[in-house]
Amino acid sequence: MVSKMSSKMVGSNNLANARRMVQQLRVEASIERIKVSKASADLMRYCGENAKYDPLLMGIPASENPFKDKKPCTIL
Amino acid sequence: MGEMEQMKKEAEALKTQIEAARKAAHDTDMASAASGVAPAPRVQLKTRRTLKGHLAKIYAMHWCTDNRLMVSASQDGKLLIWDSHTGNKVNAVPLKSSWVMTCAYAPSGNLVASGGLDNMCTVYNLKTPVIKTVKELDAHTGYLSCARFLSDTEILTSSGDTTCVLWDLETGKQKTVFLNHVGDCMCLSLSPDMNSFVSGACDSLAKLWDIRDGQCKQTFQGHTSDINAISFYPSGNAIITGSDDCTCKMYDIRADQEVISYQDAALNSGVTSLDLSASGRLIFAGYDDFNCNIWDSLKGEKVGVLSGHDNRVSCTGVPGDGMCVCTGSWDSFLKIWN
Secondary structure, three states: OOOOOOOOOOOOOOHHHHHHHHHHHHHHHOOOOOOHHHHHHHHHHHHHHHHHHOHHHHOOOHHHOOOOOOOOOOOO | OOHHHHHHHHHHHHHHHHHHHHHHHOOOOHHHHOOOOOOOOOOOOOEEEEEOOOOOOEEEEEEOOOOOEEEEEEOOOEEEEEEOOOOEEEEEEEOOOOOEEEEEEOOOOOEEEEEEOOOOEEEEEOOOOOOEEEEEEOOOOOOEEEEEEOOOOEEEEEEOOOEEEEEEOOOOEEEEEEEOOOOOEEEEEEOOOOOEEEEEEOOOOEEEEEOOOOOEEEEEOOOOOOEEEEEEOOOOOEEEEEEOOOOEEEEEOOOOEEEEEEOOOOOOOOEEEEEEOOOOOEEEEEEOOOOEEEEEOOOOOEEEEEOOOOOOEEEEEOOOOOOOEEEEEOOOOEEEEO
């Protein structure tokens, strides 16, 4: 098992780091947010419109499935 | 008041402001909004191929854009290129370092990349008469956890040194360093429009970055442990994450928050990997408990499971045409399901 190295500690006492953190928070605070109801509606619409292009959701007919082993033809 | 004190106060005020703005936008959650949507059908997929050839744990796999070839990486020290239709091995690339953690196929199909505990990303040309190493990208000070090509001339990497880097493959130099995580970066995913990417890290945060200006635009919290897997939703407006906290979550980018969590009291294994079906409706998530669970991304319900591996599922991938899902495992096999 690959062990994850312990995270580098960002010195919270370091003034430069504090300034960077505040600057980053200012960027993140300034964005416009839409309501979750609108975000959800858009996601649901996207899924609905694209469902027919989703083979794993719709199922794949055997004749169109490149991974299905075709049964060998028997010449009678 | 000293500047340090002032900074701390402003930081607290900004965090409070962000939380309040998120709360104000939280007029519902995804599962409630989708309560009227017809449930996804029960998904029962069959193993169509079991790809045998690696001699040790498989750590990563990635589909080629032709939806047929794929590359896998194992700690047996090899990358294998497979033709998924026939199940045959097309190429084997011996690695200088066997401690590989990631592999990637370039969109052109010309190049593959690998990296791991050697802290390097090595890029190989598959189209020369003999497979050649074309670049060794050597600047990370921690392990390489993930790599993704933007083109034959640019690649993005994430590292245990807590940074992500955009590299110029012609010069072999770093173009942009993405600095903001405080824990090992474990995974990354490119947006469909290729203008941004998201990263997941051991600081339990996911971050959205602008590729060109290097800026972290948004930070998504909610997980309580390392994020091991991350993927953009095909619409580009949401991301799915998978974590050691045994849950997957969807974060909506425009609402800037978690909108649904995929979890089950019976599940107490970490999520190692994930990918989405073509419409995004289905999430395929690989777990430490040897299974890959299938979730309805809108309703938050488990709709199927892929059982068949004898060890942890370490990687999961759906090709661009959505025709199947591939799982790779520490049991040394890859399986293709549909």
